[in-house]
Amino acid sequence: MSDALLHKRFPDLTDSLPYVRLGTSPTPIRRLDVGTGVPLWCKDDGRYGDGGWGGNKVRKLEWLLPEAHRRGARTIFTVGGTGTNWGLATALYGREQGIETVLALVDQPMDDHVRVQLRRLENSGATVHFTHTKRRTLLTAPWLYLRHMRGRKRPYYLPVGGSSPIGALGYVEGALELAEQIAAGAMPEPSHIVTAVGSGGTAAGLALGLRLAGLSTRVVGVVVNDALPLDAPHIVRLAGRAERLLRSRGARFEPTGLRHDDLTITTDWLGPGYGHPTPAAHEAQTLAAQDGLRLETVYTAKALAAALHLDTADFFGAGPVLFLNTYGPR
Structure with a gap:
């Protein structure tokens, strides 16, 4: 019997949209001590995955591998x-x-x-x-x-990145998991969740999943890849395709009505291009390491750098803000 939260919410999907659990959930949430002006928390999906590698890709594979079968x-x-x-x-x-x-x-x-x-x-x-x-x-x-x-x-x-409509369901599931953690008191509902955007599937899944969970949290996507179109319209379009997929497989729910202005996409921390480290990313990586969090400079350190610098511009208001760590080395 599937233990996917999506299946519990929409039982008609159980047979039409197969799932295999590849990690241990929920992933931990904790407060970060990195000296920001608003409360900054971390959901550490780097710990997700029971095999030789963790991170956000594993959540996508929980839907993609059964679909391949x-x-x-x-x-x-x-x-x-x-x-x-x-x-x-x-x-x-x-x-x-x-x-x-x-x-x-x-x-x-x-x-x-x-x-x-x-x-x-x-x-x-x-x-x-x-x-x-x-x-x-x-x-x-x-x-x-x-x-x-x-x-x-x-x-x-x-x-690239498994960012298909089915792959995006990995972070629809992740958003539903977050909603349960918030309800259980793990953290207050965040005003924003900050994530790296390399192919768009994580941000698209989060945007859709947060709305299905009834949360008003906004997604802030920090673009780290200059080889793909990753603006808000493209991310919302992928989320829309995932929403239509759910309906085509049997889920019944009111349209989410996701719009381009429901999420913020920034390229300001990309630097020279994909895979090129930046001084801000190195600084964020060092700060995170002091707090026991391991990041890399291609994706996650650039996303944390954005979270730290956007805070100084009063971008987030009162917060709290949740940083999604998606790096999963073993």
Whole structure:
């Protein structure tokens, strides 16, 4: 029997939208001591995941891997950067579920994190193709897709970060989990939740899930990827597709009416581009480490930097503000 909160809320989804639990919930919430003017809390999804890797990608895979089985696919074909957390999580958890992973990797700035990640990928069982550039990836992806057919079984193609409508359900589930924690007194209802935006699925799922949970919390998405369109209209469009998916599989609820101005998307902390560290990210990473929180400079440190600097501009009002840590090394 599924223990997904989405299934408890919408029982008709239990058979039509399969789910597998891959982590231990709920993830912890605690107050951060980083010297901000408004109360700043952290929901540490870096601890989510019972396999070799944690973080936000695991929540997406809880819906995507069963969907692959439902479609009869034996292989997932997806893309990412050379330091991809998404690709590694897919390979590790897919292997546990009997699904192979094929990755097309685009170059990103080389640093110690990327070198370590590439070694992890080598040991993950994934088949890796170094396509180097976005253009070359687009040109070779159809050939790679057909090359990795298993008999008549086509691979299940997933976009960068698993940010499909089904992948976005990972953070619809995460938002419902947060609502239960708030109701249990883990923290007051936040005015804003700040998250890194690398492909859009986490922010889209949060925006939809918060409304389904009856919370008025606003999503602040900190863009860390300059290779994809990640403005508010695109995020809301993905959330809308996830909402329609829920209805098509049997969920019944009033339309959420999500609008572009229901969330804030900022590119101010991106720096030179994807994978490039910034001084603000290094500063946030150091502050977080002093409080026992491990971040990296591609995603999460840039998001925390935004939370710290936006506070000084009176962006959040009285708060409290929740920072979502999505980095899950093991």
